[in-house]
Amino acid sequence: MAQFSSVIEKAMASRKKIVFPEAKDERILDAVIRAKYESLCEPVLIGDVDEIYRLLRIKGFKGEIEIVDSSRHCSGNAEKLSAAYFKLRKHKGVTMEGAIAAIRDPLICAALMVHLGMVDGGVAGAVYTTSQTVKTILQIIGCSPEYTFVSSFFLMVMDQPHHSRHETVMFSDCGLVIDPDAEALAQIAYSGSNSYLALFDENPVTGFLSFSTCGSASHAKVHEIKKAIELAKKVAPGKILPDELQFDAAFAPEVAARKIPNHSSSDTVNIFVFPNLEAGNIGYKIAERIGGAKAIGPILQGLQQPFNDLSRGCNVDDIFNAVAVTCVQAQSRN
Secondary structure, eight states: OTTTHHHHHHHHTTOOEEEESOTTOHHHHHHHHHHHHTTSOEEEEESOHHHHHHHHHHTTOOSOOEEEOTTTGGGGTHHHHHHHHHHHHGGGTOOHHHHHHHTTSHHHHHHHHHHTTSSSEEEEOSSSOHHHHHHHHHHHTOBOTTOSSOEEEEEEEOOSTTOSSOSEEEEESSSSOSSOOHHHHHHHHHHHHHHHHHHHOSOOEEEEBOSOSTTSSOOHHHHHHHHHHHHHHHHOSSEEOSSOBOHHHHHOHHHHHHHSTTOOGGGOOSEEEOSSHHHHHHHHHHHHHTTOOEEEEEEEESBSSOEEEOOTTOOHHHHHHHHHHHHHHHHHHO
């Protein structure tokens, strides 16, 4: 896949320990087996040990994988995990008895293992809803002190013959932040630039999308984007293009040359910041379904430790790719 293969290679270089709380799901098991055989990561599965090994053997897996049984004292870590959960949630009325019961939930157990550094990251969402997954992650892992909220991005892999650009670009935010103001858009750009640098070791070039290009329209929404650009230029690494852009001007160099004054080839955008979730969600799905780009995500950014959500309609490749990104996020944090 265009450019994304470098992310997989980076993940293989360190083989981070990644936890999977949905171990009974066939797609998860297939992805875990592939990740184990291809040395992408060291997987940790949560569930009944005998049952999981039975399912693995049916699939022909002959090796060993670490399995944590959340229903049977979490493989000897129940006291440590329940104490951590009680400390995190006692302000919400959780008792110690409630904490002991809560860690039987594989997702809570997995998030606590990431929080405590027992593993390097986690991946879930093939069975759990996005609401369940993100809520648990935020409650247990929480936002990094560097940010005020968690946002997300999709990596859009363009590797088909008809694509005019054969590379991987970032769309943000297409999964979490519904109606960001200028300050929030600037932080999304900041988070995205840091994520892009961590994944690709290449200079990020960020463009803020609008229905206006370089002042071609005057509207309160355009003024908000312009404010976000000025704020982002103060904090975000890489290049922030100085004006709001329509998508064609941000994406196609030949259009940019006509619409953007003093445009240069070094201004080709690889991070596209959408004005709101509505635009972002629609945009990435059009790029995927009509444009034929492969969408990897949503990837969460701004967490204290990496834990990523999957779509319940995901396939094995989607899971494998999400694991690769999670591994590189863990490298970056280290």
